[in-house]
Amino acid sequence: MLHLILFFIFAAVCIAGAVNLLAQSHPINSALSLIVVMGSLAVLYLLLGAEFVAAIQIIIYAGAVMVLFIFVIMLLNAGIEEHSGKSYVAWFIGIPSVTVLVGLAVYSLVLYQENSDPAIGPEPILGSVQAIAHLLFGKFLLPFEVTSVLILIAIMGAVVLARRGES
Amino acid sequence: MLTYIVIAAIKSVVLIHVLLGAVAYTVWLERKVVGHMQNRWGPTRVGPFGLLQPIADGVKFILKEDLTPPHVYKPLFILAPMLSVVLALTSIAIIPLGNQLPLGRWTTALQITSSPAGTGDINIGLLILLGVTSIAVYGIALAGWSSNNKYSLLGSLRASAQMISYELSLGLSLVGVLLLAGSLSLREIVTAQSRSYDFRWIPAWFPHWYVFPQLIAFFIYLISAYAETNRIPFDLPEAETELVAGYHTEYSAMKFAMFFMAEYANMFTVACVATLLFFGGWSGPVPKFLPPLVQAFVPLFWFAIKVLAFIFVYIWVRGTLPRFRYDQLMAFGWKFLLPLAIANIIITSLFVAWLS
Numbered sequence A: 001m002l003h004l005i006l007f008f009i010f011a012a013v014c015i016a017g018a019v020n021l022l023a024q025s026h027p028i029n030s031a032l033s034l035i036v037v038m039g040s041l042a043v044l045y046l047l048l049g050a051e052f053v054a055a056i057q058i059i060i061y062a063g064a065v066m067v068l069f070i071f072v073i074m075l076l077n078a079g080i081e082e083h084s085g086k087s088y089v090a091w092f093i094g095i096p097s098v099t100v101l102v103g104l105a106v107y108s109l110v111l112y113q114e115n116s117d118p119a120i121g122p123e124p125i126l127g128s129v130q131a132i133a134h135l136l137f138g139k140f141l142l143p144f145e146v147t148s149v150l151i152l153i154a155i156m157g158a159v160v161l162a163r164r165g166e167s
Numbered sequence B: 001m002l003t004y005i006v007i008a009a010i011k012s013v014v015l016i017h018v019l020l021g022a023v024a025y026t027v028w029l030e031r032k033v034v035g036h037m038q039n040r041w042g043p044t045r046v047g048p049f050g051l052l053q054p055i056a057d058g059v060k061f062i063l064k065e066d067l068t069p070p071h072v073y074k075p076l077f078i079l080a081p082m083l084s085v086v087l088a089l090t091s092i093a094i095i096p097l098g099n100q101l102p103l104g105r106w107t108t109a110l111q112i113t114s115s116p117a118g119t120g121d122i123n124i125g126l127l128i129l130l131g132v133t134s135i136a137v138y139g140i141a142l143a144g145w146s147s148n149n150k151y152s153l154l155g156s157l158r159a160s161a162q163m164i165s166y167e168l169s170l171g172l173s174l175v176g177v178l179l180l181a182g183s184l185s186l187r188e189i190v191t192a193q194s195r196s197y198d199f200r201w202i203p204a205w206f207p208h209w210y211v212f213p214q215l216i217a218f219f220i221y222l223i224s225a226y227a228e229t230n231r232i233p234f235d236l237p238e239a240e241t242e243l244v245a246g247y248h249t250e251y252s253a254m255k256f257a258m259f260f261m262a263e264y265a266n267m268f269t270v271a272c273v274a275t276l277l278f279f280g281g282w283s284g285p286v287p288k289f290l291p292p293l294v295q296a297f298v299p300l301f302w303f304a305i306k307v308l309a310f311i312f313v314y315i316w317v318r319g320t321l322p323r324f325r326y327d328q329l330m331a332f333g334w335k336f337l338l339p340l341a342i343a344n345i346i347i348t349s350l351f352v353a354w355l356s
Helices: A002-023 A027-047 A051-076 A088-111 A129-139 A141-163 B002-037 B053-063 B074-094 B125-135 B137-147 B150-181 B186-192 B215-228 B253-278 B292-320 B326-355
Strands: B100-103 B106-109
Touching: A002 A027, A027 A051, A027 B137, A051 A129, A051 B125, A051 B137, A051 B150, A129 A141, B002 B053, B002 B074, B002 B253, B002 B292, B053 B253, B074 B125, B074 B137, B074 B253, B100 B292, B125 B137, B125 B150, B125 B186, B125 B253, B137 B150, B137 B253, B150 B186, B150 B215, B150 B253, B150 B326, B186 B253, B215 B253, B215 B292, B215 B326, B253 B292
Parallel strands: none
Antiparallel strands: B100 B106
């Protein structure tokens, strides 16, 4: 019961944050809304029993990545955006695709429910730190290490690009 | 379910009051200790030994005019101090202060986030703590930005850069302890420190605190913790000689007090984590002859003593060391502490692998 109540509260917060992200005209408000979205997503992960993923979501996305966003907005001192409201792309592509997406979501959630996967639900064991560690350092060791090498290369690339003008 | 929520709410109320009281008296202690270190008396006028000074300060903060300068970005200007203080108080919820507290017919765990049975703990306690710390940057960053003031902005930029940089070495310094304890649950880490050593030649009375095998990690933690809480020698975000007061230049009255409370509450959290991870938490000799209720409070007493010792070291360092230069701070964090923390992890994991 409490799970369900918390789920609906944080799902609502998440969607409200996402809508607010688009509606705000000041970049820093949008960035803060994104933090709200990520925080409430973390709570939803927690409700599914994926505690490690929830904590990492907070530390990495809400903590580290978004701090850099805010940092850039603060440094550039980005001003308020202007809404022209005249974009034809939005009218002719945006609205039909939103309609299709909402329709698909309603179809899959309401009408197609009997075929949906019943196994999705709270699985406290799978989300634990030990389980994830066994997966990361056992079954998925190679993809995990390759990803870290990829990130290392990206960092080195950024350093090289940033330092190009100096030498 | 309902009783669990009610109990957690009661515990939260008690703990918040204890924490805020401790915060107020830490300010008194700091003024007193730093005063004596500098051959002054510190506060003496309000009450005996100036003991009522925190209350006078509190009354003053409440009664002062709460100025909001006209050029600030108001929603975030108001949000920032609240965010700081709320996050600082949140992180204390994870901390286990002791095992069980028998109160007449009931026993309860000395922790807000314990399992309903009262013996367990959330498995990711430490990660939640790191998460809250990483979110806490926003309080300071937004305060500086929304003040619309050059000094504030510079202060908050420094604070964000500093807190992100030192969070890395802070997190990595804890990994050594986690490797030895084999758990992320704070309660289990404390329990692991009550075991005896694996080696014969260490006498049994010698405490199995992780500070001994993880001495380097402890110092990395201590240094990064000072930087995380923006204390001297790393208080560059509020360096008064160059930035007026840094990120809280434009704040007055209760809003300023909120930043102040957040800083001291964070000091307490950091000291609690150091106690739990490196100094055996609430473990200590418990005499058998005391009445049961008093006896139940003895572990809490050990915990408080250890935390207070850390707070004293904080104040001591403040009275001793000058402030770093900004580039020194960054170079120290990235080029010295971080590699050292990684080396410590490698050595510890080799040791753990050899042991098993």
